[in-house]
Amino acid sequence: MTMLQGFQIALHALRLNPLRSFLTMLGIVIGVASIVTVFAIGAGAQLRLQEQIRSIGANVLMITPGAVYQGGVRLKEGSKLTMTESDVQAILEQIPEIQAAAGSIAGTAQVIHESKNWNTTINGTTTGHFMVRDWQLASGRYFSATEEAGAGKVVVLGSTVARELFAPGADPIGAQVRIMKVPLEVVGVLDRKGPAQDDVAFVPLTTAKLRFLGSASNINRDSVAYIIAKVTADSQMAGARSEIENLLRQRHRILAGQEDDFKVQDPAAAMEAQQGAIRTVALLLVAIASVSLLVGGISIMNVMIVSVTERTREIGIRRALGGRMRDIRLQFLCEALVLCLLGGIIGVAGGVTLSMTVARMAGWITSIDGEAIGLALVFSIATGLTFGFYPAHKASKLSPIEALKTE
Amino acid sequence: MTGLLPLISLRSVCRTYRADGIAVTAVRNVSFDIDPGEILAVMGPSGSGKSTLMNMIGLLDLPSEGAIYLEGANVAELSEDRRSSLRARSIGFVFQSYNLLARHNAIENVALPLVYCGVGRKERLTRAEQSLEAVGMLHRASHFPRQLSGGEQQRVAIARALIASPLIVLADEPTGALDSRTGAEILALLAALNRSGQTIVMITHDPGIATQCRRTIRLHDGELVSDETPALVPAKRSVAP
Ligand SMILES: Nc1ncnc2c1ncn2[C@@H]1O[C@H](COP(=O)(O)OP(=O)(O)OP(=O)(O)O)[C@@H](O)[C@H]1O
Ligand SMILES: [Mg+2]
Numbered sequence: 001m002t003m004l005q006g007f008q009i010a011l012h013a014l015r016l017n018p019l020r021s022f023l024t025m026l027g028i029v030i031g032v033a034s035i036v037t038v039f040a041i042g043a044g045a046q047l048r049l050q051e052q053i054r055s056i057g058a059n060v061l062m063i064t065p066g067a068v069y070q071g072g073v074r075l076k077e078g079s080k081l082t083m084t085e086s087d088v089q090a091i092l093e094q095i096p097e098i099q100a101a102a103g104s105i106a107g108t109a110q111v112i113h114e115s116k117n118w119n120t121t122i123n124g125t126t127t128g129h130f131m132v133r134d135w136q137l138a139s140g141r142y143f144s145a146t147e148e149a150g151a152g153k154v155v156v157l158g159s160t161v162a163r164e165l166f167a168p169g170a171d172p173i174g175a176q177v178r179i180m181k182v183p184l185e186v187v188g189v190l191d192r193k194g195p196a197q198d199d200v201a202f203v204p205l206t207t208a209k210l211r212f213l214g215s216a217s218n219i220n221r222d223s224v225a226y227i228i229a230k231v232t233a234d235s236q237m238a239g240a241r242s243e244i245e246n247l248l249r250q251r252h253r254i255l256a257g258q259e260d261d262f263k264v265q266d267p268a269a270a271m272e273a274q275q276g277a278i279r280t281v282a283l284l285l286v287a288i289a290s291v292s293l294l295v296g297g298i299s300i301m302n303v304m305i306v307s308v309t310e311r312t313r314e315i316g317i318r319r320a321l322g323g324r325m326r327d328i329r330l331q332f333l334c335e336a337l338v339l340c341l342l343g344g345i346i347g348v349a350g351g352v353t354l355s356m357t358v359a360r361m362a363g364w365i366t367s368i369d370g371e372a373i374g375l376a377l378v379f380s381i382a383t384g385l386t387f388g389f390y391p392a393h394k395a396s397k398l399s400p401i402e403a404l405k406t407e
Numbered sequence: 408m409t410g411l412l413p414l415i416s417l418r419s420v421c422r423t424y425r426a427d428g429i430a431v432t433a434v435r436n437v438s439f440d441i442d443p444g445e446i447l448a449v450m451g452p453s454g455s456g457k458s459t460l461m462n463m464i465g466l467l468d469l470p471s472e473g474a475i476y477l478e479g480a481n482v483a484e485l486s487e488d489r490r491s492s493l494r495a496r497s498i499g500f501v502f503q504s505y506n507l508l509a510r511h512n513a514i515e516n517v518a519l520p521l522v523y524c525g526v527g528r529k530e531r532l533t534r535a536e537q538s539l540e541a542v543g544m545l546h547r548a549s550h551f552p553r554q555l556s557g558g559e560q561q562r563v564a565i566a567r568a569l570i571a572s573p574l575i576v577l578a579d580e581p582t583g584a585l586d587s588r589t590g591a592e593i594l595a596l597l598a599a600l601n602r603s604g605q606t607i608v609m610i611t612h613d614p615g616i617a618t619q620c621r622r623t624i625r626l627h628d629g630e631l632v633s634d635e636t637p638a639l640v641p642a643k644r645s646v647a648p
Contacts, residue, residue: 001522016510317506320467321567322495322523324488400467404506 001327006334013307013335021339024303027296028343028383029350032376034289036351039372041358042282044365046275051194053271057133059234061241063087063227063248066263081105081223082261085205087251088128088227094247097240099232102128103205103224107213111155111201112178113165120161121200122179124208130156130190132230138162140173140188143204147187151206155179156188158200179203182211237266293379296343297387304336304391315395316403329396336388337381344380348373412479413440414574414606415464419473422459422629433459435629436473441575441608446601448617449610451626457610458579460626464608465498465577466490478574495523499568501578505560507552507567514539514548517567524571538566542596558589565596569605576600578609582616594619 014021056062065082088103104125110117123129127142138159147154155177157165166172172186184203192198203212209221231240241264248262308315315328323331352368359366422434434456441447441464449457462468463475466482475482477497482490499520500506507516518535526534539545542562552560561581568576578597582590594616601607609620617623618637625633 001525005522013510313506314508317508318519318523319491320465320494320500320506321520322491322493322571324491324523326488327491327523401462404502 001323001330003330003334006327006330007338009331010334010338014338020303021342024300025296025339025343025346027292027299028340028380029296029347031289031291031293031296032344032347032380033350033354034292035286035376035379036348036368036372037355037358038282038285038289039376040351040355040366040368041364042278042285043367043369043372044355044359045278045282047367048196048365049271049275049278052196053268053275055133055193055197056267056271057135057230058268059231059237060132060267061229061231061237061244062265062267063229063244064263064265065226066261067259080261081225082252083224083227083248084222085224086222087248088224090247090251091227091229091244092128095240095243097231097233097236097243099230100128100131101227101229102126102132103227104129105205105208105213105223105225107208109179109212111157111161111165113172113175116165118161118164120158122208122212123200123202124205124213125202126205129202129228132228133193135193136191138189138191139171140186142188148204148206151210152204153182153184153207153211154187154204155184156190156202157186158190158198158202159192160195160198161201162186162189180212241266290379293383297340297383300336300339300384301387301391304332304388305394307335308332308391308395311395312398312403312406315398316400316406319398319400320404325396328398329392332392332395333385333388336392337384340380340384340388341377344377347380348376351376413476414443414445414478415441416476417464417473418476420460420463420470420475421472422456422463422468423471433629434463434470434626437626437629437631438473439624439631439634441606443574443606444601444604445622446598446607446620447609448620448623449608449626450612450614450617450623451632455626456629457626459629461577461579461608461610464575465500466494492523495520496571497574499571499573499576501561501564501568501576501581503580503583505552505557505564505584507560507563509552512549512551513544513555513563516552516563517570519567520571534570535566538570539563541569542566556589557585558592561585561589561593562596565593565600569600575606575608578607580610580612582611582613590616 063083065080083103085103088101091098092101102125104123106121106123108119109122110119126148130142140156142156143152143154146152157172162172165177166175172189175186176183177186178184179201190198205224229240229244231237244264245260249260252261254260318328355366355368358364417440418438420434420437421432424431424433437460449460451457459468463470466477469483477493485493508519511519514532514535517538518531521531521534536545536548539548542565544559544562544566547555547559547563552563555563565581576597581597582593585593590613597607597609598619609616611617622634622636624631
């Protein structure tokens with residue numbers, strides 16, 4: 001008897017009792033679906049983080065406002081803009097390891113071009129911002145010194161904004177767009193950096209303050225919302241960080257023992273740590289899902305043992321008609337395998353559907369790769385072989401004469 | 408004497424069952440030969456060892472002592488797998504309770520031994536049709552056992568026994584579950600097969616059936632008590648030494 005015949009006999013037997021076959025494979029279905037979903041969500045989260053890490057740029061430190069005290073009351077972190085443009089200047093001039101630095105303020109506004117409009121983040125900054133983030137131009141140029149000093153009416157668009165406002169193939173450079181009724185000339189379009197990063201429009205910091213965001217109550221003429229700074233080499237990150245802390249503490253007149261009104265962060269390192277955490281959680285979830293696979297395997301073994309008992313006479317007949325012990329073993333092993341493989345395939349389909357639903361409903365990025373699917377199927381085949389072997393072996397060991405005597 | 412090798416030779420065959428420390432000897436020191444083309448009835452009271460003997464001839468069981476030779480080869484010296492494939496190719500079983508697979512239709516049941524001969528599906532079905540035709544059951548090919556009468560099921564079972572053109576057909580009380588008329592039809596079918604050259608060994612309780620066979624072996628308490636070839640039919644072979 002060949003493998004193919006074994007599968008044919010198995011399919012024939014399983015079709016006769018579809019409900020029982022389905023219930024038997026349910027454990028495998030659930031286990032495989034969980035594994036595929038967990039893999040997809042975990043891989044999606046990792047992808048998103050990696051993209052964020054990449055988009056920050058290499059060796060970047062980020063300085064954000066810390067907690068501040070006003071009249072003895074501790075205000076929430078970031079509730080007051082404590083950093084200034086002169087802090088940026090000081091960092092650049094006094095710390096040799098800092099290669100580039102820029103302050104930013106940001107808000108949300110609508111950008112209009114002819115009949116099209118798009119809501120996006122408006123980031124007021126200096127050309128240093130692009131240097132810090134290693135962000136290249138797709139076309140055009142960054143801000144000129146005159147534009148930065150004199151609140152020039154210019155804008156550099158992120159690729160998403162350019163795509164939404166301009167027809168494919170049209171050159172946005174030199175075109176006029178409007179933000180809050182202010183006409184601006186598009187001088188540059190940025191390279192793509194990732195879906196979460198490209199939805200932005202940059203204007204000179206002076207322009208943002210003067211024309212868009214300056215009216216906000218907690219912004220004074222000199223302050224910025226956050227500063228990003230690029231360190232020359234990875235090995236100098238820690239040194240540069242403490243130098244910035246010392247410098248700012250001195251400039252902000254913070255006494256020893258007093259809490260800083262700013263925070264210096266290494267976003268890439270923080271995200272890498274987060275990535276490790278995601279991996280651990282995903283592994284844990286896969287382990288839990290594997291338990292369901294194990295339970296599924298045991299349920300298949302149970303049903304197969306019952307099936308062998310029920311079909312003892314059939315086994316006797318097959319042996320009398322020339323079936324070898326290994327043919328009987330193959331027949332029952334094929335049945336367990338078909339159950340597991342079918343369960344695995346249904347499980348993969350279920351897992352793919354589930355993770356796509358999660359992606360749509362929760363807005364998470366999920367990533368389904370062939371490797372995870374292959375792994376899940378290999379797992380289910382292994383389950384079939386492991387838990388199908390004992391019942392199949394038992395069936396093959398039956399004495400044909402005794403088997404023929406049973407009712 | 409034909410001078411040819413007998414198809415099957417039994418030499419001092421014993422079969423002892425051991426259960427709970429008690430030894431039951433079901434077959435005791437039995438020796439005889441079966442020649443090609445013979446039709447042989449095995450008779451004896453219940454429990455005399457007929458089925459036990461038949462199982463050994465059919466390679467489902469081995470003697471505790473003595474030896475069985477199939478075409479000169481001691482079957483105990485063959486591997487279990489080899490005996491299985493000999494069952495598929497050289498032996499056709501017919502049982503009192505038909506033993507068709509309930510979940511397969513007639514033609515699939517008939518084709519089953521060929522699965523274990525490694526014959527492809529298409530050829531299996533063609534040969535199964537021929538075999539069903541030979542027992543007059545082709546018109547019921549797609550019917551399931553529960554849709555067939557006892558006699559019809561037994562015909563399908565005979566078609567299954569014949570499909571691999573076996574050296575010998577072993578029938579254990581093939582008419583035991585049938586009424587006398589249907590039984591007679593099955594018997595006529597087996598007799599016709601024998602006339603066309605098929606070797607048949609048949610266990611029966613019915614002396615009337617036994618007289619229709621050329622040769623009758625009688626067992627009592629596991630021992631062979633007589634081996635007769637009635638005078639009215641020309642003798643083909645005398646008792647084994
Ligand atoms: N597996 C077994 N274990 C123990 N004793 C057995 C076993 N199989 C058969 N026997 C005994 O062997 C003896 C012969 O049994 P067998 O089935 O060969 O008789 P039989 O002639 O075919 O009887 P019947 O006409 O009722 O079918 C009986 O006494 C029976 O109890
Ligand atoms: Mg019997």
